[in-house]
Amino acid sequence: MDAGSADGRSIGNPQVSNVATQPALNAVEGYFPTREQYLDLINQLKAEGFEMAVDLCAVDYLSHPGRELPEGITPERFEVVVNLLSLSQRRRCRVRVQVPENDPVITSIFSAYVGVEAMEREAYDMFGVVFTDHPSLSRILMPEDWEGHPLRKDYGIGRVPVQFKEGPGPR
């Protein structure tokens, strides 16, 4: 039933001992590295058998700052979420990195997983999170001359009031 259930093995990470972990994060191993630990952790997880970076997305926690994080992790406005998958061990893990609002810059993990190229561009396009060392960080979904990053919480949905050509008239 549960597609992402962990098999109960403890995932110690001896090399990066100060990376905050949360073993049961909806039954998936969770890691909360800082921005400095991020690339190292990703490389280690890859060496540990997570062959595929399945998903990478960003979340804007502007209006929902209070969320559960392990001790020592300061919640920031943006969070980059990476879902890794191990085909050989049939397990998943999730890496969540806090990215501050005033400096939305994070290392690209393109060097470890080339498959995140489009996903990082999407996160940049939609949230304005800059990925350094990305081969060509440009917008991917929006037009090139678009202003703003649509999925940010302070960006309006852009709803146009529905216009009726003729009023229904008196009844």
Place this chain on the structure above:
Amino acid sequence: MALEDLSHNFLTGSLEDLVKWARRASMWPASFGLACCAIEMMAAGAADFDLARFGMEVFRNSPRQADLMIVAGRVSQKMAPVLRQVYDQMMEPKWVLAMGVCASSGGMFNNYAIVQGVDQIVPVDVYAPGCPPSPETLMHAILTLHEKVRTGEITRRRDSGAGAALVTPESPWTPEVPTAVRLGTPK
């Protein structure tokens, strides 16, 4: 020459009626499939619904060879200039059919990304409702358009709606600046 001297039968009629009949009966759609509706458009062209009955099964991929643009699906802000360019490349006379609510009015996607109705970019002749419209709805829309072509004027096609703004006596050709300007960033 008196009528009784003729050896063949003949019919009389106005040239206009003949032209309109010919236009109606040989309409070639441009394949401008965008989203879900494009799949239903394909289904309408396939065996079960068979648009060939109306002489319309040949979807032209070049806009130069097409008379009818079926805008099948949601038009994004990024696609809008492209759509306008394809429309400008089509030869007169040309018609536009907005298929589905997204093309007609933006539909359920009333947000920053979708043009709220393709009639902001090109003049639309017939709107087909539905999300997506079933092939029957599309065929009904096409027949409505056929009827419009058959009963309308051949020289001036549009007298109301978005088309009127584009074809005015002062500027007999389409305006230089396409109306498909990006509609600005919503605040």
Place this chain on the structure above:
Amino acid sequence: MSDITPTTVRSIEREALLVAETSEGAQEMFRREQTGADELRRELGAVLKVDGRALDPNNIDVERDDDETMIINMGPSHPSTHGVLRIMLELDGETVLRSKPVIGYLHTGMEKTGEELSYVQGGTNVTRMDYLSPVTNELGYSMAVEKLLNIEVPERATWIRMMMSELNRMSSHLVWMATNGMDLGSTSMMIYGLRERELILAFFEKTAGLRLNLNYVRPGGVAADLPDGWQDDVEVICDTIWARTFEYDQLLTGQTIFRQRLEGVAAITAEEAIALSLTGPLLRSTGVPWDLRRTMPYLAYDQVEFDVITGTYGDNFDRYAIRLNEIRESVRIVRQCIEMMPKGDFRTQDPKVTPPPRARIDESMEALIHHFKLFTEGFHVPVGEVYSAIESPRGELGCYIVSDGGPKPYRIHVRAPSFVNLQAIPLLMRGGMMSDTITVISTIDPVMGEVDR
């Protein structure tokens, strides 16, 4: 003459304006001297060689001068790009050197709209993403919401979901067979594929009321029970499609032209496919038996018998063969579903997510208020975040939902398999002929609604 000149000038100006309007700046492909080294390697399809290993110079001349090559643009309105995909290609004669997909022409802002819709309404949004397999979209979304809610789905609902998603997989692959046939010039396959699909769509219409965009699978179960006599309908679908797949074999599989256009074209290895995060038939064509239905079973896939189809060479023909055989496997699963369909509720009886039955609304005011609240405000979902993945016809479809405890998702992100699979384009097209680009796009099977969301 003098009165002609202004018109000509104006039309040239207009042309220039239109080109400026449709230009996408940095998203497009540029000449080599204007392209960074990493990006150039990516466009050459050599991303896997970044860790020190050099490109094989015999394979393709990577040091070619700009004036010997030509950059052309395909799409976004192109007959063979399956919608509004735009691809820029650098060609040397007929050989493709570099390629770069430009996407976003169908960007619908669905993730933003999803934040504005309650969990009950969310299904209408996600079902329009991958319009060829709406049921799997709804399923991925519903399973994520159910995980957050921590509710169990009744057994019958699980089996209905499984049967519907397998029927949907058939119809999706049938459309793929149709469009792939059309791309390769087999217009009869186009007609046949859509003809068979109509059978399934008729059943969908009978069950859910709509042909596409069903919004049938909802958090807590499915929208309605199967119609009376559904067994006979589904039997007919299974028998017909099972028999017809062998007609496709006759029409296509053994046909020389078809084989020559597909065999050995655009091959990838398992290593490359995994590095590029490819899933679905693309990954399985390289011989990796990765199918979430088997490897990480959800619904009741661990109780039915089916085979995971894998290829050997990772070429276009393998991807064709996988999809054709997956139709047969789906028929097998659906037949088992008919036999093993349990009795019971088609949605959970948890009053938190399920409205009271219609009969009770007439007699009880509380039931009416409850119904009204559920459909205006929606149910509240506990705080948390969840990623739930299922196997869509195109690969792993994941749904990442962050909930802030309210009735609307705080963030909903869908991991669209086609979006990720499109990254394989530079690698698959590299060194191929211009005509092979068509088959490459076709066998990747991108659905642009899902790519751009």
